[in-house]
Amino acid sequence: MSHEAKNVLEIIRVYLAAGPTEGLRRFLREVHYADLAEALPELNLAQQIKIIRMSEPNKAAAVLYELDRSEVVALLEGLGERRVALILREMSTDDAADLLGEMPREEQERFLSLMGTTEAEDVQELLVYEPDTAGGIMTTEYVAVKKDLTADEAINSLRATAPDAETVYYVYVIDRNNMLAGVVSLRELILSAPSTRVADIMRTEVVSVNVRTDQEEVARIVGKYDFLAVPVVDDERKLLGIVTVDDVLDVLEEEATEDILRLAHVEYEGRYFDASVLKRAGKRLPWLVVLLFGGLLAASVIANFSATLSAITALAFFMTVMAGGPGNLATQTLAVVVRGLATGEVSPRGVLVVITGEVGVAVLVGVVSGAIMAVVAYFWQGEAVLGFIVGVSLTASMIIAAVIGSFVPLIINRFGVDPALASGPFITTLMDVCSMLIYFSLATFFLHRYPI
Amino acid sequence: MSHEAKNVLEIIRVYLAAGPTEGLRRFLREVHYADLAEALPELNLAQQIKIIRMSEPNKAAAVLYELDRSEVVALLEGLGERRVALILREMSTDDAADLLGEMPREEQERFLSLMGTTEAEDVQELLVYEPDTAGGIMTTEYVAVKKDLTADEAINSLRATAPDAETVYYVYVIDRNNMLAGVVSLRELILSAPSTRVADIMRTEVVSVNVRTDQEEVARIVGKYDFLAVPVVDDERKLLGIVTVDDVLDVLEEEATEDILRLAHVEYEGRYFDASVLKRAGKRLPWLVVLLFGGLLAASVIANFSATLSAITALAFFMTVMAGGPGNLATQTLAVVVRGLATGEVSPRGVLVVITGEVGVAVLVGVVSGAIMAVVAYFWQGEAVLGFIVGVSLTASMIIAAVIGSFVPLIINRFGVDPALASGPFITTLMDVCSMLIYFSLATFFLHRYPI
Numbered sequence: 001m002s003h004e005a006k007n008v009l010e011i012i013r014v015y016l017a018a019g020p021t022e023g024l025r026r027f028l029r030e031v032h033y034a035d036l037a038e039a040l041p042e043l044n045l046a047q048q049i050k051i052i053r054m055s056e057p058n059k060a061a062a063v064l065y066e067l068d069r070s071e072v073v074a075l076l077e078g079l080g081e082r083r084v085a086l087i088l089r090e091m092s093t094d095d096a097a098d099l100l101g102e103m104p105r106e107e108q109e110r111f112l113s114l115m116g117t118t119e120a121e122d123v124q125e126l127l128v129y130e131p132d133t134a135g136g137i138m139t140t141e142y143v144a145v146k147k148d149l150t151a152d153e154a155i156n157s158l159r160a161t162a163p164d165a166e167t168v169y170y171v172y173v174i175d176r177n178n179m180l181a182g183v184v185s186l187r188e189l190i191l192s193a194p195s196t197r198v199a200d201i202m203r204t205e206v207v208s209v210n211v212r213t214d215q216e217e218v219a220r221i222v223g224k225y226d227f228l229a230v231p232v233v234d235d236e237r238k239l240l241g242i243v244t245v246d247d248v249l250d251v252l253e254e255e256a257t258e259d260i261l262r263l264a265h266v267e268y269e270g271r272y273f274d275a276s277v278l279k280r281a282g283k284r285l286p287w288l289v290v291l292l293f294g295g296l297l298a299a300s301v302i303a304n305f306s307a308t309l310s311a312i313t314a315l316a317f318f319m320t321v322m323a324g325g326p327g328n329l330a331t332q333t334l335a336v337v338v339r340g341l342a343t344g345e346v347s348p349r350g351v352l353v354v355i356t357g358e359v360g361v362a363v364l365v366g367v368v369s370g371a372i373m374a375v376v377a378y379f380w381q382g383e384a385v386l387g388f389i390v391g392v393s394l395t396a397s398m399i400i401a402a403v404i405g406s407f408v409p410l411i412i413n414r415f416g417v418d419p420a421l422a423s424g425p426f427i428t429t430l431m432d433v434c435s436m437l438i439y440f441s442l443a444t445f446f447l448h449r450y451p452i
Numbered sequence: 453m454s455h456e457a458k459n460v461l462e463i464i465r466v467y468l469a470a471g472p473t474e475g476l477r478r479f480l481r482e483v484h485y486a487d488l489a490e491a492l493p494e495l496n497l498a499q500q501i502k503i504i505r506m507s508e509p510n511k512a513a514a515v516l517y518e519l520d521r522s523e524v525v526a527l528l529e530g531l532g533e534r535r536v537a538l539i540l541r542e543m544s545t546d547d548a549a550d551l552l553g554e555m556p557r558e559e560q561e562r563f564l565s566l567m568g569t570t571e572a573e574d575v576q577e578l579l580v581y582e583p584d585t586a587g588g589i590m591t592t593e594y595v596a597v598k599k600d601l602t603a604d605e606a607i608n609s610l611r612a613t614a615p616d617a618e619t620v621y622y623v624y625v626i627d628r629n630n631m632l633a634g635v636v637s638l639r640e641l642i643l644s645a646p647s648t649r650v651a652d653i654m655r656t657e658v659v660s661v662n663v664r665t666d667q668e669e670v671a672r673i674v675g676k677y678d679f680l681a682v683p684v685v686d687d688e689r690k691l692l693g694i695v696t697v698d699d700v701l702d703v704l705e706e707e708a709t710e711d712i713l714r715l716a717h718v719e720y721e722g723r724y725f726d727a728s729v730l731k732r733a734g735k736r737l738p739w740l741v742v743l744l745f746g747g748l749l750a751a752s753v754i755a756n757f758s759a760t761l762s763a764i765t766a767l768a769f770f771m772t773v774m775a776g777g778p779g780n781l782a783t784q785t786l787a788v789v790v791r792g793l794a795t796g797e798v799s800p801r802g803v804l805v806v807i808t809g810e811v812g813v814a815v816l817v818g819v820v821s822g823a824i825m826a827v828v829a830y831f832w833q834g835e836a837v838l839g840f841i842v843g844v845s846l847t848a849s850m851i852i853a854a855v856i857g858s859f860v861p862l863i864i865n866r867f868g869v870d871p872a873l874a875s876g877p878f879i880t881t882l883m884d885v886c887s888m889l890i891y892f893s894l895a896t897f898f899l900h901r902y903p904i
Contacts, residue, residue, distance in 0.1 A: 256708035264787030335716030364733035
C-alpha cells in the first residue's frame with residue numbers, strides 16, 4: 001500500500017472508531033478516490049459499505065472501479081439497489097462495461113437494469129467488444145461537434161454536452177453521417193474568432209484506430225504521437241468512441257508485466273498475489289514439469305557418455321559452470337531482443353543485423369570466459385587437456401547460446417506470435433542439452449587421444 | 453521501423469529523387485513529426501539537412517527532439533546558425549534542456565546563445581536538475597492564473613499566454629508569491645459565470661511533487677491519480693513547472709526496460725542495439741565472469757563429493773535436472789515478486805505474507821516434481837535409493853528456491869535499493885550451489901547406508 005493510502009486508512013479508522021459522522025463525510029469528500037480505493041480492502045465488509053454509502057456517488061463510482069472485481073460484487077449486494085443505481089449512473093460507460101463484463105451473466109443483467117436506459121444501452125454495446133481491443137478499452141463519452149457549426153456555436157454545444165464527458169481532450173469533428181472528419185483542440189476553438197467555421201480550423205489528418213485494433217497497438221500509437229486520446233472508428237470511419245491516455249497507461253503496465261512474467265515462464269493474468277496458493281501452484285506446476293522433462297534430455301546426453309564420465313570424475317565438477325555460463329548469456333540475449341522488439345528498437349526487418357551483432361558479442365565474451373575457465377581448470381586439476389576441453393566447449397556453447405537467444409524470439413515474432421513467449425527457462429533448458437552435448441563429445445574425443 | 457514511418461520514408465525518397473520541391477514541402481507540412489523522426493535516420497546527412505530546412509521550425513523542433521542525441525549534433529552543425537536559432541526557439545524548454553543536456557559544455561553554450569535570452573535562461577535553469585527527477589523531466593510552459601482574478605479575466609489572461617504552453621492540461625492557481633494555491637480545469641473556467649472569482653471555483657487540495665522527487669515516483673503518482681499533468685514545486689511550494697503525461701509514458705517505458713534487463717543481468721542504459729558490439733560485450737562480460745566464478749563454487753561443492761560421484765556415476769545424470777528445476781522456480785518467484793513490487797501489488801509491509809505464500813506454492817510444486825522425478829529415476833536406473841535421493845533433494849531445493857527468490861528482492865527493496873537488481877542469473881547461480889550441496893550430501897548419507 002502506498003504511504004498516502006496508509007494515512008487515509010489511519011484517518012478513516014479513527015473516524016469509524018469514535019469520530020463524528022459529519023467529519024468523516026467531509027473527509028470522504030476531500031480524499032482522492034485512488035487512495036480511498038487502496039485503503040478500503042483493509043476494512044471489513046460492513047465498514048466498506050458504510051464508507052461507500054457516505055461517499056458522494058461519483059467518488060463511490062471511481063472507488064468501485066479501482067477495486068478488485070472479486071470484492072465488488074459483495075459490496076454492491078450490500079449497498080442496496082437504490083444506492084447501486086445512483087453509483088452506476090455516475091460511472092463512465094467504459095468503466096461500467098469493464099466492471100460488469102467480469103460478472104456472471106445474471107448479475108450483469110440485474111445491475112444493468114438499475115442504470116438509465118440510454119446508459120445501459122451504451123454499456124451493453126461496449127460489452128460486445130473483446131476486452132483487449134480498442135473497442136474494449138474505449139469510452140463513448142467523447143466530445144464531438146458537427147462540421148458546419150461556427151466556433152461560437154461549437155463552444156455553446158460543448159457547454160451543453162461537455163459535463164457528461166470524462167475530460168475534454170480533443171473536440172472531434174463529424175459530418176452528417178457521424179463519420180470522423182477532423183479534430184480541433186478546445187484551445188483552438190476558444191482562440192478563434194467566434195464566427196469562424198469549425199471546418200476551416202479543424203485538422204483533417206486525424207490518426208484514428210479501428211474498433212478491433214489490439215490494445216498494444218493502440219498504446220503504441222498514443223505513446224508515439226504523444227496523444228491524450230485517440231478516436232476509435234468502425235470500418236466505415238464512423239466515430240464510436242475514444243481511448244484516453246489513462247487507459248493507455250494501464251495497458252502499458254499490463255503489457256510490461258506480461259513480458260516480464262512470460263520471460264520467467266509464469267503464465268498469469270490479473271493480480272497474481274490475490275490468487276490462492278493452490279491456484280498459483282496449479283498455474284506454475286505444468287511448465288516446471290515440462291522443463292524438468294526437458295532437463296532429462298540433458299541427463300540422457302550425460303548418460304550416453306557415462307564411460308567417459310566414470311573415467312574422469314573431474315569432468316562432473318565443471319558441469320554447473322558449463323550449463324550456467326551459456327544459460328546466463330542466452331537469458332541476457334533473450335531479454336535484450338524481446339525488449340528491443342517491444343520498444344521498436346529492433347525492427348523485424350533487421351533480424352540478420354541483430355543476430356550477427358549478438359553473435360559478435362558472444363564470440364568476444366565466449367573467448368574471454370573460455371580462456372579464464374581453461375586456466376582455472378588447468379591450475380585446479382593440473383591437467384592441460386581438461387583446461388582445453390573446458391575452455392573450448394564453454395566458448396562454443398556461449399556462441400550457440402547467442403544464436404538461440406536471439407533467433408528464437410525474432411523468428412516467433414516474425415510469425416506474429418508475442419516474442420515474450422520465448423521464455424528464459426525454456427531457452428536455458430535447451431541450452432543445457434547443447435552444452436552437455438558439446439562438453440562431453442569434446443571430452444570423449446580428446447581424452448581417448450590424450451588420456452589423463 | 454513502424455509501417456507508418458516506412459510509408460513516409462518511401463514518399464520522401466520519391467520526392468527527393470524527382471518530385472517538385474513544393475510537393476515535398478506540402479507533404480512535410482502534413483506528415484506527423486513522430487513518423488518523420490523515425491524515417492529520417494535512413495537518409496544521408498545532406499538529405500536530412502534538406503528535409504529539416506524545408507520543414508516548418510516547430511515540426512523540425514519536434515523531429516530533432518525525437519532523434520538520437522548522437523545524430524543531432526551533426527545535423528545542427530549542418531543546418532547553420534540562423535535555422536538552428538529558429539528551431540530552438542520553437543522547442544519547449546524541457547525538450548531543449550534534454551537535448552542540450554547531453555551535449556559537450558562548449559556546444560551547449562554555443563547553441564544556448566542562439567536562443568532568445570529569456571528562453572535560454574529557462575533552459576539553463578532546467579539544466580541544473582538531475583535528469584531522472586521531477587525537475588529533470590518537467591516543462592516550465594504551464595498555465596497559471598492569479599488567485600484573485602475572475603473567471604472572465606482568467607480566460608483573457610489565458611488567451612494572452614496560452615499559445616506558449618505545450619497543451620493546456622490544467623490551469624494552476626497561484627497566490628501573490630507564486631505559491632501553488634489550487635487548480636481549476638479549463639472546462640470549469642468556461643462553464644462558470646464570468647464574474648465568479650477563481651478562488652471560489654478552484655480545488656485547493658492539489659497533489660504536487662517536489663522538484664527533487666524521483667521520476668519513478670512521479671510516474672506512479674500520475675498513473676495512480678489518472679492525471680494529465682502534475683505540478684512541480686520547490687520546498688516553499690513555489691510552482692516551478694509541470695510534468696505531463698507524455699513524459700510519464702516515456703518514463704514508464706524506460707523503467708520497464710530497466711526492470712527486464714536487470715532481471716536478466718544486463719546493465720545498460722539508453723538504446724542497447726545502437727552501441728557497438730565491442731561496447732555491448734564490454735558491458736556484459738564482467739557480470740558473466742562473476743557468475744562463472746559463482747558457478748565454480750558449485751563446482752567445488754561437487755569436487756568435495758568426488759568419492760561419492762565416482763562410486764555412482766548415475767548421480768551425475770541428474771545434475772542438470774537438480775540445478776535446472778529449482779533454478780527455474782527461483783526465476784519465476786523472482787519475476788512475480790519484482791513485478792509485484794513495481795506495480796504496487798506487493799507492499800513492503802506484506803513481506804511475510806508474500807514469502808509464506810510463495811513457499812506454499814513451492815511445497816506443492818516441489819512435492820509433485822520430486823515425486824515425478826523419483827519415479828523416473830527409479831525406472832530409468834532401477835535403483836529405489838537413487839529415486840528417493842533425487843525426489844527428496846529436488847523437493848527441498850525447490851522450497852529453498854522459493855525462499856531465496858522472494859526473500860532477496862523483498863529485503864533489498866526494504867533497504868531502498870531497486871529490487872530488480874536481484875537478477876535471475878545471480879539467483880540461479882546461488883541456487884546451483886544450494887542444490888548441489890543438498891543433492892550430494894543426501895546421496896553420500898544414504899548411499900553409505902544403502903549402497904547401490
